[in-house]
Amino acid sequence: MRLVQFKDTAGAQQVAVVEDQNTLIPLQGVSTTRELATIALAKGMTMIEKAKIRMGDTTVDYNEVARDGRLLPPITHVDPAHFLVTGTGLTHLGSASARANMHKADNKDANETDSMKMFRMGVEGGKPKAGEHGVQPEWFYKGDGSIVANPGADIPSPSFALDGSEEPEIAAVYVIDHDGTPVRIGFAIGNEFSDHVMERQNYLYLAHSKLRHCAMGPELLLGDLPSHVEGTSRLYRDGKVIWEKQFVSGEDNMSHSIANLEYHHFKYDLFRRPGDVHAHFFGTATLSFADGVTTQDGDEFEIESPLFGRPIRNRLMVQAERPVTVKAI
Template identity: 85%
Template structure:
């Protein structure tokens, strides 16, 4: 089962089950995915059970809602500061070579780049046996809920950015319950969007390069993530595809288990604050930037994978410079 969030023509928020590629069935008694998750947590039932119990009789035109720009990210929070967006890198079996090539200039004297060392550590210890702790992955912070673009909307790149390129990834969505325990409510396809030119200057700029917008959805996949996921990432310019490439994800194609990535994020008390929402990106091995593509203002990203239903598509928009004034009092 998959869910979407959307606004009606009056601006009120709703959550619906995706019946098929053309039809949505709104849920009754709840207006957000987060609210539905709260009911499921309180009652000790699954998200699928909670959604089935609230399916109404009404059917809506999915295509009309999408074309009118009324789709929302699959999870939102009334206070964006309590929606944390984070991720991990070098987690996929094909991810090391592009990253290593990006950083070779900074590591000419070394036999092995730091990126390749981190990747090898994941291969050797990223999938520990049950009850054991595996090696830490690379980890980064992207921002709060204010950086999440709507499906079909613009994905902004700041005026000072050196690049703005897609990263086709799977994000897991969590809500922290009242006991401080993370509860995974589903998965979404996403565009983790980063500044790869900045990162290439020096790998210590990775933290800066990740402080960018992102997109996810529009559909939230409930239940388990397939162990093997095949998708396609495309870049459009002036309505034509200028680059496309398949990508793989799921644990069969990763050097870390999901459980290991989750443990090393949520082991910090900071990320176990009751009521908070987390979207955690799991990484990728496929980038247009790695194939020499330089994006431009107005380019469109499209990312799709069959388990997640409708593709996510966003237009790159370079923002005007915003003067910074540091005040003292």
């Protein structure tokens, strides 16, 4: 089952089950994915069970909602500061080569870059036995809920950015229960948009390069993630595809287990604050930047996987310069 959040014609938020590629079935008595999750937790039910109970008799034209720009991310929070967006890198088999090329070791005699060392650590210790904790992955912070672009909307890139390129990834979505327990409610396809030129200048700029907008959805996949996921990432310019490549994800294609990535994120107390929402990107091995493509203002990113239903498509929009003034009192 997959869920979609959207605004109705009056501007009110709704959540619906995806019946097919043309039809949505709104849920009754609940208006957000987070609210549905809260009710399911209180009743000791799964999201799928609770969604089935809440399904109404009316339908909505999915294409019309998308055409009118009324789709929302698959998870939202009324206070964006309580929606944390984070991720991990070097988690996929094959993800190290492109990264290593961006971060050549300063020591010419070194056998490995730091990226390759981190990747090897993941391959050797990223999938521990049940009940054990493996090696921790690379981790990064992207921002709060204010940086999540709606499906179909522009992805802003700041005027000072040196690049703005896609990263086709799967993001897991979590709510934190009243007792501080992280609860995974589903998965979404996403674009973990980043500044790869800035990152390439120096590996210590990785944190800066990730402080960018991103996009997810529009559909939230409920239940478990298959061990093998396939998809396609495309870049459009003036309506024409200028780059296209297949990508794979799921644990069969990863050097870390999802459980290990989750442990090393939620082991920190500050990420287990009751009522918060988290979206955690799991990484990728496929980038147009790694193939020598330079994006331009107005380019469109499209990321799709049959598992996640409707593709997510967003346009790159370079923002005007915004002077920053720091005052002292």
